[in-house]
Every structure is written in C-alpha cells, then in structure tokens.
Amino acid sequence: MERFIADLVQGLDGGKIDRREFCKSVALAAAVYGAGDAAQAQVQRGFKIIGINHMSYTCPDYAKARDWYAAALNMKTEAARDDGKRANLMFGPEPGKGGSFLVMRNPGNVASGSAGAKRGAEAVIDHVCYTIPNWNEARVRATLKAKGLDVTGRDGSLHVYDPFDYDVQIASAAEENAFRR
Amino acid sequence: MEGFVAKHVHDYQNGKISRRRLIEILTLAATTAYAGKSAGAAEQSGLDAALVNHVSYTCPDFRRAADWYSMVFNLDQIGATARDVALPFGKKGEKPYGVSADDVPLTHIICRTRPADGPAGSGTPRRKANAVIDHIAFTVADFDRERAKAQLAAVGVKNVHDGGPFSVYVNDPFGYEVQIAGLGVTAICGAEARATCSDNR
Numbered sequence: 596m597e598r599f600i601a602d603l604v605q606g607l608d609g610g611k612i613d614r615r616e617f618c619k620s621v622a623l624a625a626a627v628y629g630a631g632d633a634a635q636a637q638v639q640r641g642f643k644i645i646g647i648n649h650m651s652y653t654c655p656d657y658a659k660a661r662d663w664y665a666a667a668l669n670m671k672t673e674a675a676r677d678d679g680k681r682a683n684l685m686f687g688p689e690p691g692k693g694g695s696f697l698v699m700r701n702p703g704n705v706a707s708g709s710a711g712a713k714r715g716a717e718a719v720i721d722h723v724c725y726t727i728p729n730w731n732e733a734r735v736r737a738t739l740k741a742k743g744l745d746v747t748g749r750d751g752s753l754h755v756y757d758p759f760d761y762d763v764q765i766a767s768a769a770e771e772n773a774f775r776r
Numbered sequence: 777m778e779g780f781v782a783k784h785v786h787d788y789q790n791g792k793i794s795r796r797r798l799i800e801i802l803t804l805a806a807t808t809a810y811a812g813k814s815a816g817a818a819e820q821s822g823l824d825a826a827l828v829n830h831v832s833y834t835c836p837d838f839r840r841a842a843d844w845y846s847m848v849f850n851l852d853q854i855g856a857t858a859r860d861v862a863l864p865f866g867k868k869g870e871k872p873y874g875v876s877a878d879d880v881p882l883t884h885i886i887c888r889t890r891p892a893d894g895p896a897g898s899g900t901p902r903r904k905a906n907a908v909i910d911h912i913a914f915t916v917a918d919f920d921r922e923r924a925k926a927q928l929a930a931v932g933v934k935n936v937h938d939g940g941p942f943s944v945y946v947n948d949p950f951g952y953e954v955q956i957a958g959l960g961v962t963a964i965c966g967a968e969a970r971a972t973c974s975d976n977r
C-alpha cells in the first residue's frame with residue numbers, strides 16, 4: 596500500500612495526475628484494501644464470501660415481525676424502505692461495510708428477480724443464530740424474560756420463538772463458534 | 777475518505793507537511809478506514825445482535841448441500857458429524873468483515889439433515905413456524921454481475937437470473953433460493969439502486 600501511495604504522490608508531483616484523481620485513487624485503494632484484497636477473488640475457485648447480506652423473511656404480518664426484532668435484538672428500521680408491506684431491519688456493521696439486514700415481508704411481497712416464498716424447495720433454514728457481544732448470562736436472560744419470552748437452551752446459547760414461532764437462537768462467541776464444534 | 781485525502785494533499789502542496797509524512801498519513805488511513813466499528817462500542821439497553829452467528833440449513837442430504845456451498849463460495853467444511861457440518865466464512869483466527877470486536881466469530885452455515893421439527897433448545901420438537909426465510913443473500917467481494925454469471929456457469933450452476941444490476945439469484949441443489957450480491961446492496965439501497973446510492977440520497 597505504501598509503495599502504491601508513494602507512486603501516486605510521485606505522479607501528482609510530476610503532473611501525471613491531478614489532485615482530484617489522486618484523491619480518488621487513494622480512496623479507491625482504501626476501499627479495495629478494506630474489501631479483503633478483493634482482486635484475489637477473481638482468481639479463486641468460487642466467490643470470496645464476505646458475509647450474509649440479508650435474509651428475506653416472509654410472515655403473515657411484517658409489521659409485527661419488524662417490531663419484535665427491533666425490540667428484542669436492537670435491529671434498526673430503515674424507514675425509507677418501509678412501504679407498508681415490507682421493512683428492512685439493519686444490524687451489525689454499517690451498511691456497505693459488512694452490515695446485514697432482515698427483510699420483513701407480507702405474503703406476496705417479492706424482491707425483484709426472486710421467486711419469493713414458494714413450495715417445492717427441499718431445504719429450509721430452520722433457525723438463525725445471532726451473536727451477542729459482551730455476553731452476560733444473567734443480563735441476557737433477564738432481558739429476554741422482561742420481554743415475556745420463554746427461554747430454552749444452555750448458558751451462552753439460548754433459543755426463543757419470535758411471534759410467528761420462528762426459532763431464534765442467540766449466543767456468545769464462546770458457545771457458538773464453527774471452530775469449536 | 778476523499779475529503780480527508782484532499783485536506784492532507786492541500787497541506788502537502790502548501791508545504792505544511794513533508795512528502796514522507798503525507799505518505800505515512802495516507803497509508804495509515806487507507807489501511808484502517810474500513811476496519812469497521814467496534815461491536816461493543818455502544819452497548820444498548822436490549823440485546824445487540826452484532827452479526828449472524830450461523831444459519832441452520834436443513835435438507836435431505838447435508839453432504840451434497842455442503843459440497844455445493846463449498847464449491848460456489850470457496851468455503852471449508854469443519855467438524856463434520858454423521859448429520860451435519862459447518863462452513864465458516866473464512867479461516868480460523870480471521871475476523872468477520874467490518875468487525876473489530878474479539879467476541880464476534882465468523883458467520884457460518886450449518887448444513888444438516890434432520891427432521892423439520894428436530895429439537896430446538898429445549899429438546900422438545902421445534903414448533904411449526906408460520907414464517908419462512910424464503911431466500912438468503914450472501915455478500916461477495918468484488919461483485920460484478922456478468923462476471924458472477926460466468927463464474928457460476930463455469931462451475932456448472934444453472935438457472936442463474938438477475939436480481940437487479942447488483943445481484944444474481946440461483947437455486948441450490950435442493951431448490952433453495954440463494955442471492956449473491958456485492959457490498960453495494962444494503963438495507964438503504966436495495967439491489968435495484970446504484971451501488972453508490974448513498975451519494976444520491
């Protein structure tokens with residue numbers, strides 16, 4: 596990176612690039628660096644996965660689901676994308692920087708290009724587990740209890756049902772980690 | 777970022793900082809600007825979901841599913857048992873993209889074969905949900921729609937179709953719908969918007 600920037604400075608000094616182009620080049624280099632050396636993705640077998648972008652959740656009443664996830668898991672509603680039939684709920688890092696979101700939909704609301712909720716798939720995502728940082732067992736259980744939720748599971752890895760009986764797991768890094776199975 | 781760079785270039789061109797100092801500042805900024813926020817920086821009153829820990833994917837043949845997701849997304853398979861296997865989004869010791877906290881592990885998929893009402897946390901049969909996650913979208917690095925379609929075709933994935941300018945949809949071997957998108961698809965922009973839509977709002 597340092598060599599790359601040094602070359603850009605040389606180009607700026609030598610008049611080969613103007614100041615605007617210099618600024619854009621450095622900003623672009625930073626973005627590419629942040630994307631995990633994205634250029635390498637082109638030559639790898641398969642894609643270089645960064646994370647879960649979003650999950651599309653279809654239920655009888657999107658507003659009820661929206662409010663539940665916002666209250667239980669501190670997800671943030673993106674008001675501009677709430678059209679009375681669907682809403683986006685953000686969590687994690689900032690949008691565009693690794694953040695994820697849940698799309699809450701009423702039946703019949705389908706994303707462009709998607710087949711939507713359909714019969715025929717032989718697979719199902721039967722639950723989703725969310726990581727809660729700074730895990731404190733007593734605080735987590737008390738928070739869930741205060742919201743009237745029945746909590747099952749073991750310390751550090753708990754299950755509750757959302758308003759549509761979808762299984763939601765919440766866990767600490769210590770108890771749910773792919774490398775400690 | 778551009779404003780930050782412009783300020784320091786201005787200082788450099790006006791003799792306020794040396795060329796060596798300019799390079800140091802920009803190198804540091806470029807390598808830390810996208811490190812992301814600390815997940816624990818602003819703990820809130822409720823439970824703060826920092827990231828998806830895992831999704832539990834249940835199908836008739838978890839090995840077949842795992843092989844497909846490994847092939848398409850270049851994922852390792854970890855801790856296989858007779859009924860499941862985990863596919864983390866990275867290598868051991870790596871942090872999730874955009875996360876600096878130490879207690880937020882890599883997201884992973886658990887591919888499973890078990891009854892749909894297999895036990896949840898209580899050991900009793902899982903309730904029948906009146907909701908469904910009808911598709912899941914994965915963010916991949918350096919997404920380009922046409923190149924993605926070519927990559928998928930090269931590994932034998934069929935039935936690929938566009939999901940706006942910045943994503944594609946495919947069906948996995950069990951008919952489950954998977955969307956593949958770039959970082960530009962966000963809760964604010966959506967797949968139909970320009971990748972730089974934040975500049976337009």
